[in-house]
Amino acid sequence: MSSLSDMPAMVEILPLGGFDHPLTYGAKPSLYETLQIGSLVRIPLGVRRIIGIVSSLSPNHSPPLDKLRFVSTLVQPEPVLSEELVDLAKWVSNYYASSLENTLGAMIPASVRDGMNAKTRKMIEVVSLPQPEVEQLLKRSPKQLQAYSLLSQQRGKKMDAVSCGKEHQISMAIIDGLIKKGLVRKSMDEVNREAYADQWSEEVADIVDALRVLTSEQKIATDEICEDLSKGKFSARLLQGVTGSGKTEVYCQAMEKVLGEGGGVLFLVPEVALAPQTVDRLRARFGTRGEQVVVWHSHLSAGERLDAWRRLVKGEARIVVGARSAVFAPVQNLRLIVVDEEHEQAYKQEDSPRYHGRDVAVYRAYLNNCMCLLGSATPSLETAHNVDCGKYKKSTLSQRIDGRELPLVHLVDMRRETLKQKKAPVLSQQLVEALRQRYENREQSILFLNRRGFNTTMFCTECGEVVQCKDCSIAMTYHRTDHYLHCHLCGYRKPAPRVCANCKSIEINRRGQGTQRIEDVVESVMPRRAKVVRVDADVMTKKNLFREILRDFRQGKIDVLVGTQMIAKGLDFPKVTLVGVIDADLPLRMEDFRASERAFQILVQVAGRAGRGDRAGEVFVQTYAPHESCIQFARRAELDEFLEDELAMRKELKYPPYRHLVRHVFRGRGEEKTRFYAEQWRKKLDSSNLSGIEVKGPAATPLAKMKGYYRYHLFYLTSNVQKCLLKIYANKMDFPMDKEIIDFIDVDAYQVS
Numbered sequence: 001m002s003s004l005s006d007m008p009a010m011v012e013i014l015p016l017g018g019f020d021h022p023l024t025y026g027a028k029p030s031l032y033e034t035l036q037i038g039s040l041v042r043i044p045l046g047v048r049r050i051i052g053i054v055s056s057l058s059p060n061h062s063p064p065l066d067k068l069r070f071v072s073t074l075v076q077p078e079p080v081l082s083e084e085l086v087d088l089a090k091w092v093s094n095y096y097a098s099s100l101e102n103t104l105g106a107m108i109p110a111s112v113r114d115g116m117n118a119k120t121r122k123m124i125e126v127v128s129l130p131q132p133e134v135e136q137l138l139k140r141s142p143k144q145l146q147a148y149s150l151l152s153q154q155r156g157k158k159m160d161a162v163s164c165g166k167e168h169q170i171s172m173a174i175i176d177g178l179i180k181k182g183l184v185r186k187s188m189d190e191v192n193r194e195a196y197a198d199q200w201s202e203e204v205a206d207i208v209d210a211l212r213v214l215t216s217e218q219k220i221a222t223d224e225i226c227e228d229l230s231k232g233k234f235s236a237r238l239l240q241g242v243t244g245s246g247k248t249e250v251y252c253q254a255m256e257k258v259l260g261e262g263g264g265v266l267f268l269v270p271e272v273a274l275a276p277q278t279v280d281r282l283r284a285r286f287g288t289r290g291e292q293v294v295v296w297h298s299h300l301s302a303g304e305r306l307d308a309w310r311r312l313v314k315g316e317a318r319i320v321v322g323a324r325s326a327v328f329a330p331v332q333n334l335r336l337i338v339v340d341e342e343h344e345q346a347y348k349q350e351d352s353p354r355y356h357g358r359d360v361a362v363y364r365a366y367l368n369n370c371m372c373l374l375g376s377a378t379p380s381l382e383t384a385h386n387v388d389c390g391k392y393k394k395s396t397l398s399q400r401i402d403g404r405e406l407p408l409v410h411l412v413d414m415r416r417e418t419l420k421q422k423k424a425p426v427l428s429q430q431l432v433e434a435l436r437q438r439y440e441n442r443e444q445s446i447l448f449l450n451r452r453g454f455n456t457t458m459f460c461t462e463c464g465e466v467v468q469c470k471d472c473s474i475a476m477t478y479h480r481t482d483h484y485l486h487c488h489l490c491g492y493r494k495p496a497p498r499v500c501a502n503c504k505s506i507e508i509n510r511r512g513q514g515t516q517r518i519e520d521v522v523e524s525v526m527p528r529r530a531k532v533v534r535v536d537a538d539v540m541t542k543k544n545l546f547r548e549i550l551r552d553f554r555q556g557k558i559d560v561l562v563g564t565q566m567i568a569k570g571l572d573f574p575k576v577t578l579v580g581v582i583d584a585d586l587p588l589r590m591e592d593f594r595a596s597e598r599a600f601q602i603l604v605q606v607a608g609r610a611g612r613g614d615r616a617g618e619v620f621v622q623t624y625a626p627h628e629s630c631i632q633f634a635r636r637a638e639l640d641e642f643l644e645d646e647l648a649m650r651k652e653l654k655y656p657p658y659r660h661l662v663r664h665v666f667r668g669r670g671e672e673k674t675r676f677y678a679e680q681w682r683k684k685l686d687s688s689n690l691s692g693i694e695v696k697g698p699a700a701t702p703l704a705k706m707k708g709y710y711r712y713h714l715f716y717l718t719s720n721v722q723k724c725l726l727k728i729y730a731n732k733m734d735f736p737m738d739k740e741i742i743d744f745i746d747v748d749a750y751q752v753s
């Protein structure tokens with residue numbers, strides 16, 4: 001007979017492996033006592049044993065089911081997720097249509113899942129005993145006696161066994177002998193492997209002090225934010241500040257308040273490698289008073305990540321700076337989440353779970369009843385829309401600190417340059433002259449080129465016309481295989497034109513400029529002694545090299561820095577007085593309805609790099625489309641006007657942020673088969689009731705073949721993601737998908753290739 005107390009309690013587990021919904025297990029009373037929400041456990045599943053996370057506990061046992069299986073073991077004593085993070089995991093998995101396994105995998109560092117231990121080192125301490133006793137113990141071991149008297153000089157001090165042995169030339173065997181005899185006490189201490197611990201920039205301290213006096217706008221913004229914080233409720237606020245307006249100082253003021261009240265802070269940046277100045281500044285500001293700033297990013301070693309994780313869980317560190325995955329960092333008593341450069345597309349994860357770091361940040365703030373502060377000089381349309389409809393509040397910094405002027409922006413019409421030079425040049429004459437002038441004045445320049453797109457869209461170098469889809473208002477993609485232009489949103493196609501529909505010119509082409517050559521071109525037009533350095537993706541993979549280049553540039557050893565948008569973000573060089581944008585309208589030729597937004601953001605951000613010191617800056621923007629409104633708005637730094645214009649356009653087409661864009665990708669080895677199933681799926685959808693969902697496609701992706709797979713996709717425009725997903729799932733139930741075709745769903749899709 002089993003008594004009631006022997007009855008198992010029920011536990012809900014989120015499995016990591018195989019299954020994609022919570023499972024119910026029993027737990028023996030002795031084990032149940034040790035479980036908490038967020039505990040990592042081992043469970044039997046089929047013939048396997050997998051790990052899982054406890055997501056709910058019910059001590060009031062329901063009658064045990066016949067087939068009830070039991071939790072095997074608890075993997076480690078402390079929970080690996082807080083209750084709030086368990087809830088967040090469920091939400092991310094549901095909303096972004098990603099498996100629980102992938103979601104939990106993104107949230108819990110692999111080293112924690114594997115139950116890896118903290119790195120420890122052996123510490124020793126001499127035990128004091130009366131001299132006769134010592135002599136008695138060591139009378140047959142003169143070497144141990146000698147070692148003991150050497151070590152006794154450090155009596156009462158804990159020493160690292162390895163370094164102490166080296167210092168006194170005592171072998172580990174002798175130390176172990178002393179430990180055995182009880183003359184030396186051994187202990188294991190945790191070692192912190194801290195990323196970037198040795199990297200600290202010298203100039204930062206001065207910068208920090210110089211920025212302490214707030215401008216009146218900074219003061220107002222700080223007050224507004226602190227008032228939100230005082231309420232201890234969920235709130236989201238946009239801090240909209242022109243480049244150089246001192247947003248970081250406002251973040252720091254908010255952090256001061258939160259830390260002063262015992263709270264924790266999560267500080268997200270689009271890419272940690274691009275934010276060394278932010279990290280340095282937070283360290284300089286908060287590190288000196290004993291606050292640890294944990295840097296969290298994908299380049300951490302397993303050990304570093306584990307240590308960072310442990311320091312956060314224990315509450316030893318209360319500030320995390322990191323890229324999107326840091327949104328899941330286990331900060332204790334989280335009171336503030338800062339999302340810097342919230343408009344950056346880098347916040348969107350392009351593998352499962354395909355979450356958006358900014359949006360998850362807002363939801364996490366909601367779960368924690370705390371504040372999410374979104375900062376940008378060029379807010380995303382999504383955030384601007386949320387401000388418009390009252391979901392987010394807004395604080396504005398419209399002036400640069402110290403009242404410095406925004407730089408003067410010149411548009412260079414490349415259509416005219418092309419006529420003048422009888423070919424499409426890389427650099428216009430005006431930009432070349434400006435570069436030479438800066439060199440003579442001992443000032444610095446930055447040349448910016450947009451990242452190459454797939455460069456398979458067509459545009460006219462005489463009038464700047466880009467061939468667009470008649471229905472979708474996006475650039476069409478040229479396919480080499482059939483010489484047709486395809487719309488990759490709706491699938492519409494037409495033959496590639498031979499003349500420009502706008503001006504009848506035959507100069508319509510699909511050539512871009514050879515960006516590799518730009519460094520050479522710049523060198524060829526500059527005086528021989530000028531130093532030109534290019535920053536590209538290769539440089540970025542070598543983190544220290546990038547830092548070195550930035551340091552050299554800051555110290556004036558480089559005259560012209562050439563690079564992609566990585567040099568547009570957040571960098572602050574006082575001696576830069578000229579910024580050249582080589583291909584401002586390239587985003588407009590991309591196959592994306594966010595093209596104008598991207599072009600505008602990049603231009604404003606890049607222009608913001610000029611004139612950060614005491615000398616005024618100048619910007620030259622080369623474009624084939626000077627008439628485009630986004631370029632005109634950027635030239636005049638008219639943010640509100642741009643947002644209004646662009647929001648109106650999106651509203652008319654019912655694109656995000658007015659509806660959600662859900663992308664459904666079909667992927668397979670055979671092109672015919674992949675297309676066939678995508679088309680069959682569309683037919684299936686058309687035959688079912690899809691009220692409230694607009695379906696576009698299928699269409700080939702702009703990059704039709706990737707890593708050996710052909711890809712076709714459909715787009716769903718909907719105002720309710722949950723309903724849309726449910727309809728897709730319901731239709732998939734009886735859709736005979738081929739085993740060789742893999743499909744996935746990307747909610748709030750950004751990448752369209």
Ligand SMILES: [Zn+2]
Pocket residue numbers: 460461462463464465500501502503504505
């Ligand atoms: Zn034309």
Ligand SMILES: [Zn+2]
Pocket residue numbers: 469470471472473487488489490491492
């Ligand atoms: Zn279309």
